[in-house]
Amino acid sequence: METALRIAGMALATFFTRYAMIAMVGREPSALFRRWLRYVPAALLAALIAPAALTSPGEVSIHARWAAMGVGALLAWRTRQVLPSLAGGLVTFWVLSIL
Amino acid sequence: MxxxxxxxxxxxxxxxxxxxxxxxxxxxxxxxxxxxxxxxxxxxxxxxxxxxxxxxxxxxxxxxxxxxxxxxxxxxxxxxxxxxxxxxxxxxxxxxxxxxxxxxxxxxxxxxxxxxxxxxxxxxxxxxxxxxxxxxxxxxxxxxxxxxxxxxxxxxxxxxxxxxxARYGLDLVFPLAFLGLLMAFIEDRKTAAVAVVAGLLAIVGSRILSGQWHVLVAGLLASLGGILLEEVERMWRRR
Incomplete structure (x- = not known):
């Protein structure tokens, strides 16, 4: 019962955070809001990426992670696609962690 | 728009x-x-x-x-x-x-x-x-x-x-894939600067804040910083 209550509470809290802004923006946003929104995806994605790239969990070589993210960033910049940066980064990490 | x-x-x-x-x-x-x-x-x-x-x-x-x-x-x-x-x-x-x-x-x-x-x-x-x-x-x-x-x-x-x-680099799947997505939003120097600032703030934030607060704080501050950059640019042109 306690477990069901906890899970239900977590589900409600999560839905609230996902729905609140989507529900509130009910009309054409103002010019200032639109100017701000232009920067939100870049800021959010960078904020999701950066800590994972620079912190090393456990005994994994931090240099292999940096190299993987560096190669990934280069490929992302040149191709602007997901698969090249994902594949290039992972292969770089595997090669360096085997060596 | x-x-x-x-x-x-x-x-x-x-x-x-x-x-x-x-x-x-x-x-x-x-x-x-x-x-x-x-x-x-x-x-x-x-x-x-x-x-x-x-x-x-x-x-x-x-x-x-x-x-x-x-x-x-x-x-x-x-x-x-x-x-x-x-x-x-x-x-x-x-x-x-x-x-x-x-x-x-x-x-x-x-x-x-x-x-x-x-x-x-x-x-x-x-x-x-x-x-x-x-x-x-x-x-x-x-x-x-x-x-x-x-x-x-x-x-x-x-x-x-x-x-x-992490031993197999599998926790890098999301950051690597997100890099490819991020590039679609780097349209000019201002968006690039916002991304760099957000990344730096998130790194600092992840050290001092608990949970995922650093994503919200870095995302909010850096994106607002973009508007600030626009204003600075406008003032610069006016001079």
Whole structure:
């Protein structure tokens, strides 16, 4: 019962955070809001990426992670696609962690 | 810009495209789903409770954090922590909301329900590239949702100790894939500067803040910084 209550509470809290802004923006946003929104995806994605790239969990070589993210960033910049940066980064990490 | 005039409901083809766009991310989702399932069993949840949590909460970092405090904290603390960790979704919601204006009202709760970091990233990139629609967004949501609860259940049923994903670089799947998506938003020096500042703030923030607060704080401050840059540029031109 306690477990069901906890899970239900977590589900409600999560839905609230996902729905609140989507529900509130009910009309054409103002010019200032639109100017701000232009920067939100870049800021959010960078904020999701950066800590994972620079912190090393456990005994994994931090240099292999940096190299993987560096190669990934280069490929992302040149191709602007997901698969090249994902594949290039992972292969770089595997090669360096085997060596 | 007239965002609402571009709001598209989309077709089944768009739904399929959104679903396919999440495929590169699925290995990362599955690895963490398995890990979540194993960890849930260790704190005493049954496989069905483990599965149910993923089905109705569907928020990886919040679920891991909840498991970490499962034995020591009360229900209120766990729910509040979940709320705090997911506050970053407010920013994501604000960012997609204008693309949904003019669509039938029922789309909004439906799309909000399964919006994850991953499906947001894929969908907002599609909107940026002009191929986005509600159906595409739904497809991306469903793609991640097909993988997360199922892999959690499998992990709970296996229950064995898994090797650390970081050893095989598997925790780099999301940051590497997000790099490819990020580039769609680097349009000029201002957006590039905003991304760099957000990254630096998030690194500093992740050291001093708990949970996922650093994503919200860095995302909010850096994006507001973009407006500041525009103002500085305007003043500079006026001189």
């Amino acid at each position: 007239g965002l609402s005039k571009q709001a598209r409901q989309g077709t089944f083809t768009d739904f399929r495209r959104g679903l396919i766009a999440t495929v590169p991310l699925i290995p990362g989702v599955v690895v963490f789903g398995l890990l979540y399932g194993v960890m849930a069993r260790q704190v005493g949840l049954s496989p069905w409770e483990t599965w149910a949590m993923s089905l109705v909460v569907h928020a990886g970092s919040a679920q891991f954090t909840a498991l970490g405090m499962w034995a020591s904290a009360g229900t209120g603390a766990i729910v509040l922590t979940t709320l705090a960790i997911n506050l970053r979704h407010l920013l994501m919601g604000a960012s997609v909301a204008p693309h949904l204006l003019g669509l039938p009202q029922r789309w909004r709760p439906l799309l909000a329900l399964w919006m994850s970091d991953e499906s947001y990233a894929v969908s907002i990139t599609a909107y940026r590239q002009g191929i986005g629609s509600a159906a595409y967004f739904l497809g991306a949501n469903v793609g991640i949702y097909l993988a997360w609860p199922a892999s959690g259940l499998v992990g709970a049923l296996l229950g064995t100790v898994l090797p650390d994903p």
